[in-house]
Amino acid sequence: PAPGVSLRLCSTGGAPGGINKPVIERIIRVDHAGEYGANRIYAGQMAVLGRSSVGPVIQQMWNQEKDHLKKFNDLMVAYRVRPTVLLPFWNVAGFVLGAGSALLGRKGAMACTVAVEESISDHYNSQIRTLVEEDPEKYKELLQIIKQFRDDEREHHDIGLEHDAE
Amino acid sequence: KMAAAAAGSLRRAGWRLWRGRAVLRCQLSVPQRALQASAVLRRVSDEQHKEPLASSSQQQFDSHPADQQPEQEPQGPRPSYTGQGGQESEDYESEEQLQHRILTAALEFVPEHGWTAEAIAEGAKTLGLSAASAGMFQNDGSELILHFVSQCNTKLTELLEQEQKQVQLGEAEKKPLDQFLRDAVEARLRMLIPYIEKWPQALSILLLPHNIPASLNLLTSMIDDIWHYAGDQSTDFNWYTRRAVLTGVYNTTELVMMQDSSPDFEDTWRFLENRVADAMNMGNTANQVQSTGEALVQGLMGAAVTVSN
Numbered sequence: 001p002a003p004g005v006s007l008r009l010c011s012t013g014g015a016p017g018g019i020n021k022p023v024i025e026r027i028i029r030v031d032h033a034g035e036y037g038a039n040r041i042y043a044g045q046m047a048v049l050g051r052s053s054v055g056p057v058i059q060q061m062w063n064q065e066k067d068h069l070k071k072f073n074d075l076m077v078a079y080r081v082r083p084t085v086l087l088p089f090w091n092v093a094g095f096v097l098g099a100g101s102a103l104l105g106r107k108g109a110m111a112c113t114v115a116v117e118e119s120i121s122d123h124y125n126s127q128i129r130t131l132v133e134e135d136p137e138k139y140k141e142l143l144q145i146i147k148q149f150r151d152d153e154r155e156h157h158d159i160g161l162e163h164d165a166e
Numbered sequence: 167k168m169a170a171a172a173a174g175s176l177r178r179a180g181w182r183l184w185r186g187r188a189v190l191r192c193q194l195s196v197p198q199r200a201l202q203a204s205a206v207l208r209r210v211s212d213e214q215h216k217e218p219l220a221s222s223s224q225q226q227f228d229s230h231p232a233d234q235q236p237e238q239e240p241q242g243p244r245p246s247y248t249g250q251g252g253q254e255s256e257d258y259e260s261e262e263q264l265q266h267r268i269l270t271a272a273l274e275f276v277p278e279h280g281w282t283a284e285a286i287a288e289g290a291k292t293l294g295l296s297a298a299s300a301g302m303f304q305n306d307g308s309e310l311i312l313h314f315v316s317q318c319n320t321k322l323t324e325l326l327e328q329e330q331k332q333v334q335l336g337e338a339e340k341k342p343l344d345q346f347l348r349d350a351v352e353a354r355l356r357m358l359i360p361y362i363e364k365w366p367q368a369l370s371i372l373l374l375p376h377n378i379p380a381s382l383n384l385l386t387s388m389i390d391d392i393w394h395y396a397g398d399q400s401t402d403f404n405w406y407t408r409r410a411v412l413t414g415v416y417n418t419t420e421l422v423m424m425q426d427s428s429p430d431f432e433d434t435w436r437f438l439e440n441r442v443a444d445a446m447n448m449g450n451t452a453n454q455v456q457s458t459g460e461a462l463v464q465g466l467m468g469a470a471v472t473v474s475n
Binding site for chain 2: 032072073076077080082083085087088
């Protein structure tokens with residue numbers, strides 16, 4: 001006879017208590033994948049346009065993305081979140097996208113940056129909304145980080161527009 | 167009304183005396199735990215009956231058992247559960263908690279009866295319940311095995327947590343990675359030793375399709391725990407590689423242990439040592455392959471440039 005209540009079996013997890021684990025895990029995993037991909041995009045762009053006049057601009061944006069990635073690496077370890085299994089794919093796809101768009105010239109590279117940063121900041125915005133709906137106090141630190149990153153990405157978007165228009 | 171209340175109280179008192187006698191007959195388990203179990207079950211059944219009784223007389227009866235044996239936290243790890251919302255109070259035990267206690271008690275009888283409903287029935291009897299409560303569980307013993315695995319994993323995590331604290335306090339040396347992994351896997355596998363005769367049966371049940379999600383979940387979280395306490399902080403594909411490798415080491419060592427008849431399973435631990443050493447070398451081999459690949463590519467590029475000139 002099938003049991004009325006099925007047993008819940010779980011080994012102990014290690015995250016700070018009281019948080020909505022699945023939501024946080026997904027947020028961190030997706031953001032980590034996003035920053036990783038953005039890193040690879042800029043790497044691809046630098047590989048082609050590194051020595052051109054727009055090189056330093058791309059380099060600076062790339063450095064900021066590296067900081068973002070580092071922050072998410074730290075968060076990933078702290079919350080014991082597993083990285084996405086598609087990382088090798090994002091590795092290649094990001095680089096190809098960056099290099100491909102750069103081969104179209106600096107306008108192509110900037111257009112790519114604008115598009116990518118636009119969708120990233122939309123994505124961060126919806127995450128901020130989710131966290132605020134859940135509990136702004138509990139997730140204060142994470143919210144701060146995501147807000148800061150969203151502002152950085154908007155800045156990249158604006159820089160891209162500036163250089164696209166020139 | 168008073169007569170009805172008194173009659174109700176007497177009925178419950180008789181019920182408790184009967185429980186008490188039944189418990190005294192069962193010499194197997196710790197009497198205190200069994201009495202506590204029956205006390206808990208009493209309250210569970212009281213709540214179910216919902217007798218509209220004056221609270222004062224109920225408290226009178228409840229105070230007597232409380233004098234005789236003080237309430238203790240049940241032994242063993244408390245399982246996490248979603249809870250029943252507002253119904254929780256100090257003396258209310260959820261069905262899930264009760265099931266966990268029955269299964270824990272049933273483990274004692276596994277060497278004799280295997281992972282079966284008989285073992286669960288025997289376990290239930292030591293808690294002062296009727297053998298029919300084994301009907302709460304599935305017939306193939308799946309829940310008993312999964313409960314045991316979950317319990318072992320929890321024990322392992324507690325052990326690793328303790329060791330980590332000792333290292334942090336400076337009371338112990340930090341182990342090199344291969345020794346850490348060896349010790350963790352050995353500690354976990356040693357928990358199987360009392361049940362080793364019946365463990366092959368358990369393994370085959372864990373591989374049944376309807377058990378695979380649960381058993382896989384338990385396995386992966388155990389491996390993840392071991393790597394976490396080993397200090398793994400990888401955030402790239404290594405995360406997966408390391409866990410896959412350790413899972414392979416654990417599973418093969420477990421199978422070797424089933425066939426091992428050496429004293430204290432020393433053949434198994436030697437096998438484990440070799441497998442962990444292989445795993446360590448795998449990292450080096452991967453690096454070597456990558457270096458060789460890179461060198462090859464450079465050589466080819468050089469050759470291409472030379473030829474094109």
